[in-house]
Amino acid sequence: MYETIIYETRAGxxxxxxxxxxxxxxxTPLMHKELQKALKVAERDEEIRAVVITGAGRAFCSGQDLSNDDQTLDYGDVLREGYNPLIQAIVSLEKPVIAAINGxxxxxxxxxxxxxxxxxxxSQASFIEAFIHVGLVPDSGNLYFLPRLVGHAKAMELAVLGEKVRADEAAALGLVTNVIEDEIFVSQVEAFAVRLASMPTKAIGLIKRYMHKSWDSDLTEVLEDEAIAQSTAGQTYDHKEGVSAFMEKRKPSFIGK
Structure with a gap:
């Protein structure tokens, strides 16, 4: 079904x-297409309530494959056709998406x-803003997300100097949610993903949608968006289940609807 990725489902x-x-x-261009297809499949599958993206072998992803780089290409077109739709697919997917950075x-x-x-x-992972080393500019949403994660000054430092950031340094900067020892990495990622998959998926999707939107909104718009989101969330099964569980002093059983 896929040539450049593996798509598996288990426990939601x-x-x-x-x-x-x-x-x-x-x-590669094929990997872009297959990743977008996989995300669309996950989006449409109601049984899927969280997504993990990881890498096979010793790397998460080394960026663009330059081994067959065509110097006649317009990199802007490459971004518009491959990378940009992929990033948009991740952001617009109203289910939690976890990067399991294995290298x-x-x-x-x-x-x-x-x-x-x-x-x-x-613990073996690292990050490198490698663009500068080939005379290019960070792309694929990098200039949007990086300063929002670490602040403007640190983002400039990382982007311009292009120095390797080890996992522990990334944690100190706020780049990662958690650093996990390599020996237990897969099991801990799975536990985290299953935890997210057992939460109120519709509420998570609304949080994701409106938190992204808030960067381009003023306070009045955010307040109204929160009201819209809360109206929607308040009509879900999971909200009713959460209230019932609270009143009955038991753990809620959310179904993502």
Whole structure:
């Protein structure tokens, strides 16, 4: 079904694995298309309530595959046709998306991780804003997400100097949700993903939608958006279940509806 990725589902979680380990999971046009297809499948599947993106082998993603780079290409067109729709697909997916960063995330691979809602990093993981080393500008949403994660000054430092950031340094900067020892990385990611998949999925989707929108809104707009979101969330099964569980002093059983 897929040539450059692996798509699996278990316990309400879709696992999307970049599967070009011999190329450190570098992006190709086909990988862009397959990733977008996998995200669309996860979006439409009501049984899927969380998504994990990770890499096969020793890397998360090393960015663009430059081994067959065509110097006649317009990189702007490459972004518009491949990377930009992928980032938009992650942001617009109203289910939590987790980047399980098992190794190096460089260039657009780092951008991919930054676009996700949560970033769990192996103790062996690292981030590199590699664009500057080939005379390019950070892309794939990098200039949007990075300063929002670490602040303007630190984002400039990372983007211009292009120095490797180890997992522990990334945690100190707020780039990652958590750092996990490599030996237990997969099991801990799975536990985190299953936890998210057992939460009120509709509410998470609304939080994601309006939190992204808030960056371009003033207070009046945010207050109204919160009212709209709360009206929608208040009509869900999971809200009613949450209230019933609270009144009955038991743990709620959310179904994502």
């Amino acid at each position: 979680v879709a696992w999307v694995t970049l599967n070009r380990p011999e190329k450190l999971n570098a992006f 190096v995330a460089a260039g657009a691979g780092a951008s991919l991780a930054f676009a996700c809602d949560f970033r769990l990093a192996s």
